[in-house]
Every structure is written in C-alpha cells, then in structure tokens.
C-alpha cells in the first residue's frame with residue numbers, strides 16, 4: 119500500500135475532516151520518511167499521537183521495533199485497520215492522550231520510548247508538556263506551528279517566555295526544518311516546523327516547575343519580583359535569591375534565562 123492508497127481508503131470510507139480535532143494530514147511520502155528518520159524511528163519503541171489515516175504511522179512502522187498510535191477520532195479506525203493492517207508491530211489506542219494522563223500512557227507502553235507525531239494544533243503545548251513529564255519518554259519529534267517552534271527554541275528576545283523556559287529546562291530543542299502549509303491536507307493557514315526535543319539526562323518537568331516558569335512570565339512587562347510576589351513568593355527571600363545570582367530586584371524573567379531561572383527556583387525551594 120502507498121500513500122495514494124491511503125487517500126483512496128479515506129475516500130472509500132467517505133471520511134470527513136474535523137477541524138475540531140486538528141486534522142491536517144500529510145500525504146507526501148518523502149516528507150513522512152524524513153519525519154520518521156529525524157525522530158529516530160529506526161529500531162525504536164515509538165508513540166504517535168494522532169494516527170490520522172496512518173500515513174506517518176506507516177513511515178514509522180516500517181522502521182521501528184514497536185509503534186503505539188493514539189487516535190481520538192473513532193471514525194478513523196476502520197480506515198486505520200486497512201492502512202496499517204499489514205503491520206504486526208503497531209498497536210492502536212482509541213484514547214484522548216490528554217484525558218488519560220501521562221502515568222497511564224507510560225504504564226501502557228511499559229518501557230523507554232520516543233514520540234514522533236504530526237500534532238493537532240489545538241493542543242500542541244499541553245501535549246508537549248505532558249510528554250516532558252513522562253518518566254519513559256526520551257525524545258519528542260513533532261510538527262508544530264512555526265511560531266510555536268520559534269518560541270520553544272528561543273534563547274532570548276521577544277519569543278523567549280514560559281514555553282521556552284519550561285522546555286529548555288529539561289530538553290535540548292532544535293528546529294529540524296520548516297514544513298510549508300501546502301504540505302498538509304486540508305491546508306492550514308500557517309506554516310509548520312518539525313522540531314526535535316531531546317530530554318536532558320534524568321531531567322523531568324514537574325508540575326511545580328511548570329507553574330513556577332508560568333508565574334515568572336505571568337506579565338512579561340513586569341519584573342520577576344512583581345510576578346512572583348503576586349503568586350505568593352516572599353519578597354525578601356526572592357530579592358536575596360536574585361542578589362545571590364547577580365541580579366537586582368528590577369530584573370525581568372527573560373534577563374535571567376533558563377539556567378538562572380532554574381537556579382532561582384532551587385534557591386527559593388531551599389530557603
């Protein structure tokens with residue numbers, strides 16, 4: 119079966135694309151292969167979020183040891199039965215991954231894995247955060263809106279914010295390539311980028327750290343002291359921790375950068 123056959127199966131089943139599920143599929147075989155290879159599918163245990171018509175799943179399944187693919191839209195299952203039927207290393211789950219939570223995903227997979235996905239736009243960030251909180255996920259390679267990719271990878275400037283700090287505190291992000299909007303069907307309004315996030319050894323995003331970074335950047339124009347005291351942090355402790363890191367009380371979160379924000383959180387925790 120080729121990608122064109124997958125399109126035929128969609129037509130045969132009179133499949134209707136659902137915007138609410140972020141359904142923008144990819145049918146370019148070379149691009150699909152490139153995504154699977156960039157994600158490190160070869161011989162790996164892979165999790166895919168949003169199998170769609172199974173086009174990316176096929177590119178992954180050809181290479182990987184085992185693929186667990188989650189799909190929320192049940193009308194796609196008869197289609198996936200046909201497009202993925204030839205693979206005995208693929209398991210499909212009819213779950214909303216955000217609803218079942220990361221502990222359940224980790225339990226279902228039961229061994230170290232990587233994520234490769236063309237993520238639904240409407241929940242890109244929650245999905246990335248979910249897998250950064252996994253105990254078993256080693257890397258996340260996914261397509262996201264180009265602007266989101268730029269914010270994830272920004273080290274400074276106006277793009278640098280809570281999203282950049284959260285991701286960079288536990289992973290090394292890089293943009294693999296830009297993917298134009300016309301490479302998707304239906305065509306979205308914006309371009310995408312393929313990003314790869316490699317987890318730093320032993321690093322895991324905690325709910326506490328996630329909340330801390332969000333509080334730091336709560337109002338970007340305000341100082342860190344204003345933002346964190348509004349979130350209940352003691353001002354004296356905060357100013358002394360900032361001084362210890364070589365910053366004064368007028369510093370903004372972006373001036374500190376991810377490493378210093380991490381150190382600040384540790385200092386506040388230990389005080």
Ligand code: SAM
Nearest residue numbers: 139142143144168169170189190214215236238
């Ligand atoms: N992988 C396919 C491809 O590249 O052509 C489809 C990608 S499409 C951008 C996103 C897919 O994720 C859709 O099939 C959608 O139904 C599915 N999806 C959306 N929200 C989901 C969720 N919360 N859990 C699992 N799958 C979801």
